[in-house]
Amino acid sequence: MAEQQVAEGPKKPPAWLKTLTRPVELLGELSMFTGSSTAAIFTRPYRFGLLFGQLEFMAYGSMFVVGLTGLFTGMVLALQTVYAFGLFNAQSLVGATVELSLARELAPIFTCIVIVARVGSAVATELGTMRVTEQIDAIETMAVDPLNYLVVPRIVAAAIAAPILTMLFNAIALFGAYMIAVWAKDLSPGTFLNRIQALVQVKDLTSGLGKSVVIGFVVTVIACYRGYRAEGGARGVGIATTQAVVGGLIAIFFIDYIYTAVSLYGPQDSTGGLG
């Protein structure tokens, strides 16, 4: 009988394992959710209407804040680089250094931070509210796969929006850096731009864009997972949103390190790797 099984139950794990239990469970659940969601991407029906709706929200809706963040990042980076390179009379390298930093690191990372803040929180809140008000159960009872209907359009849109926003960030940040370096700090425009042409390669740009695709996808999966598994009413939705943002930020820096390490020192190419 079930009651007897419950009473006997499996043996409890040792106390020192207790602290590891929840993180391991969480990783397992997240992996299964990611697997199911990724499989659902290739399952009919393909919901292009919902995808474009999410793209409008994620890409078009984030342009202003990404552009503004990019402008100030480029301007600050130019100020700091002009100052630092001025210490050993290497101002001619300012343009290339700024663009390398932007293309390989700052544009994808800052863009994904904006995505976590603006999109991740919204996704976790929306799905969390749908979960605690039984709207997700309702979708399921109407013979519609909630992963296909709710999660797939969001994660695919994020994977498409992230590189678009990264390119926008990159362009506006470079413009901001040019403004400060050339117009405020009297660097020669030719020197600023020529060194970029000479030292920045296409793979530096593609490396950053690839990074943004991976991170954009993962942080949105985390946000969907947190919202999808929310429980306990308004408080539960609040907790899910916080966990989505914190988890997304941790994921950004973790993936950034792994991707960069493989990209720079990976097995394919000792000088460029993935990039």
Add this chain to the structure above:
Amino acid sequence: MSESGGQQSTPSSQRPKTGGLNPAMIDVQNLYKSFNGFAVLKGINLKMPEGTTTVVLGGSGSGKTVLMKHIMGLFKPDQGQVIVDGQDVSTMARHELSVFRERMGMVFQSAALFDSMTVGDNVAFPLREHNKNLSEKDIAEKVKATLAVVDLHDVEKKFPAELSGGMRKRVGLARAIIRDPKIVLYDEPTTGLDPLTTESVDEMILNARERLHVTSVVISHDIGSAFHIADRIAVINEGRIVEEGTPQDVRKTQEPLTKQFLATWFGRA
């Protein structure tokens, strides 16, 4: 019964009999379920005849919602079977469940309407998902007709937040029945409603059975409402069915827990 979870439904003549009543549309057999070591269902056996309204009556935490979610295939049992329309729901794969659920409708306690959609879009949702051959004009007509079945008119363009609790329940029912399901499940349909709205929701459930000949399962702790709408009542307590029969049978029960539970209503009435 289809152990493989296939999609062929068993003919009515082959379904389990329910003691002189219609064949059982839903047959719950020896159902056990625990969550985190806490036993919620402890061996439920229950048959719900075709074309009738069965009310599962019980207090908070008695396990009635968990039972309903097993019928819908939202939970997998630890032990036992749930046979619905000749198919074992507990062994179905995800895609099989999806096909199976097309024959069912569910009205949630909170109505669970999509708050980002209008009433018309909410009711049209199952049609747009599953009846791709229908034109928007056909869908609009069907939505209007189904809303009329639940006595709602000219509300298609409103959002759920603009409706009263009773109206939201009606929209929820319209959404559940728009594809002519064989079974409709109601989760606490009268909870939190005033007496007049409760009365109208009861009438809505009775009308749905009369007009659409559906098998209805109502999960409730509202004793007055249960005795108004039920053909059969099953009383659940601490994960076990303690009494089952027609409203008249249950009213005469000698089972102590059921007597105590019913006394909270009939004692005052």
